[in-house]
Amino acid sequence: MLSEVTATRYVTPLREGGSLPGIVEADDLGTYVMKFTGAGQGRKTLIAEIICGELGRRLGLRVPELVTIQLDPVIGLAEPDEEVQDLLKASGGLNLGMDFLPGSLGFDPLAYEVDAAQAGKVVWFDALINNVDRSWRNPNMLIWHGDLWLIDHGATMIWQHNWAGAEASAAKPYDASDHALAPFGPDITSAAAELAPLVTEELLTEIAADVPGEWLVDEPGFATTDALRRAYVEALLPRAATIHTRITLDSPPKDRPSRAPGWLTGKDGAK
Template identity: 65%
Template sequence: MLRQVTGIRYVTPLREGGSLPGVVEADDLGTYVAKFSGAGQGRKALVAEVVSGELARRLGLSVPRLVVLDIDPVIGRAEPDQEVQELLRNSGGANLGMDFLPGALGYDPVAHPVDAALASQVVWFDAYVENVDRSWRNPNLLIWHRQLWLIDHGATLYFHHNWPRAGAVVGRPYRADDHVLAPYATRLAEADAELAPRITADLITEVLALVPDEWLAGPDFDTPDEARAAYADHLSRRLELSASWLPTGSPA
């Protein structure tokens, strides 16, 4: 599993996130952006955060450190916002923590140009995990220490919201026309040749092992291991079908 820490103080909500994430201090002296299990997107969003985030990290893309953040709902009792109190009451136990990057800037395509190789790798990765949330309206990219960081992957892997149809959409094409980095992603073929061989069956298994069992529990599978096997099969099959989903170019 991911490293586990315990939340000791709820600092503030982050209103720009649809799931109402919040900044939480933990017992390791770290500060984290918390994604809560009781949020509207549910635990599948946390699974997507871990699987996609840790795959990206192993491909050499920069992703804030992820931890399992144990939350006692009592830490929100002084929070005046009733919505936040209710969210914390519904999120006792294991939640996701993403390392808070102090002083990070939101990505601006004018102020922060990205070279073609990196842009192509990010677009390739987002196409593979079907990330629908990297548009110019909501890039989910940060600039920290002059480096591009990828955040917020809860909207990836959306096949897992309908497992009976997951097999039918495994090769679904990815539309990159709204992707914030698409204009710079002129080396997608090179990105495919570099990144695809690095996603092995062992790597997928390693990443899926990081997901807590309780996030995989539910009506879709009898056991967490069955769920991991289904994710592994889908991700492996999608990789084999890259010719059907990989964008062939970038918009002008």
Template identity: 60%
Template sequence: MLPEVTAVRYVTPLREGGSLPGIVEADNLGTYVVKFRGAGQGPKALVAEVVSGELARRLGLPVPELVVAQLDPVVARAEPDEEVQELIKASAGANLGMDYLPGSLGYDPVAHPVEAELASRVLVFDAYVENVDRSWRNPNLLVWHGDPWLIDHGATLYFHHNWARAANVVHRAYKWDDHVLKPYATAVPAAAADLVPRLTADLLDEVLTLVPDEWLAEFDFDSAGDARAAYRDHLLARAAAPAAWVPAP
């Protein structure tokens, strides 16, 4: 399982996020950016955050620590914003927390060039998980102590929004024309040669085990085990056909 913390204080909302995530203090004295299960995207966004975020970490990419943040609606009492109050009340139980990086900056592709190996690895990873949200308009990258960090993977794995058609899009090509790291990703073939063989059933099972059962059992399947098997089978099939989705420079 992911590390588990309990939220003790809601600090402030991050209104630039479409799901209205918030900064929360936890009982381990840590501070986290929390995505709430009661937000419009629902638990599928949290599943995508864990699967893609922890997969990226195991592939050597920089992702802030993820935790399961247990939330008691009582923390909403001190929040004056009614919209936030309702969101917290609708999100009792397990939510997704990401370690807050104090002092981090939003990524600027001009001010913060990324070396070719890392940029290429990020691009190949994004192509695999079909990340539609790493464009120059919305990079979902932070710069912390001079290094880039990958955040916000709730828009990945979008095949899971229509399981009836998921098998038909396993080999879907990745649209990367506006990927924020495209100018720096000049080593894509080498990155793919390294990453693709590591996308194994064992790795996917390890990552999928980290997703709380309650997020998986809320939709589409009779059990969390059935849901994990469906994700694993889809992602394994995609890994077996890299020619279909690895960007061709």
């Protein structure tokens, strides 16, 4: 179960994110990157953050600790930015927080080398959750204390936006050609052999239980929040067993910004 804290101070917005996340301090003396229920992307983004972030952590990948954060909108009264004020006013109650990693740097394939085993695990994981937001344009990875950390899993599990077609959507392949770690020759076969057996029904059920019930209510087609939690389990479980056979790694795009080694089409860089 995720820890719950209460926001005590809104520090600053992070303009890099489309949902306008912000750095907040909380009553546990922690500092968090907070994502808001009142943001335009809606609560499903936060559901994806929890399910995918916690799944990544259970699989041994580095994901900053997640918490739920109680927000009193009065905290934003002194905020001079009207857009931030509106967001805080619309997000009273329970929101999501990700542990802030001070001094972390954005992943740069020219400055940080990833071995094939680690690259394979990240690519396999992203294929499992259908992450469309880990490209070289926007890697959503940080380097902190010399280690690779994964962040921002809101743009995953696209099937949750159309549950009627979820089974067909979850059965689709995953094109990793544009993945930020594709240049490092990811060992997907070994990653699947190691990680797929860990994705059990019990594990997924436990992770789905971490999602606050208030974020699951009133979903069309589901009579109860438990039924909706079950739908997340049923989408991910069969995908874990077979997705490695449906990952494609074709030639890199010609407009990619680096010539990092390891492309399957040329280990010394694309020509």
